[in-house]
Amino acid sequence: MDGLTLLRRAREAGLKIQPAGDMLKITGPKRAEPLVSLLAKHKADVLAALAWAAEAQWWRERFCFGRRWRGDADAALAASV
Numbered sequence: 001m002d003g004l005t006l007l008r009r010a011r012e013a014g015l016k017i018q019p020a021g022d023m024l025k026i027t028g029p030k031r032a033e034p035l036v037s038l039l040a041k042h043k044a045d046v047l048a049a050l051a052w053a054a055e056a057q058w059w060r061e062r063f064c065f066g067r068r069w070r071g072d073a074d075a076a077l078a079a080s081v
Helices: 003-011 032-040 043-064 067-080
Strands: 016-020 021-027
Touching: 003 016, 003 021, 003 043, 016 043, 021 032, 021 043, 032 043
Parallel strands: none
Antiparallel strands: 016 021
């Protein structure tokens, strides 16, 4: 099972997952313990998916939906006219 699928299942189960160096910090309901074990078994894939998701979010914030970034560029353009 790939890391993104595991993250989706974990979030649907109410788990919160954060990378902590080379470890995972997982909080959530006790009923999700079997899924926590699965996340631990595939820790490397989950960490890679978390890193990919964080990088994708960074790019989205700055270039795709970056109103602040675009606004700064628009302001600079307006000031130069």
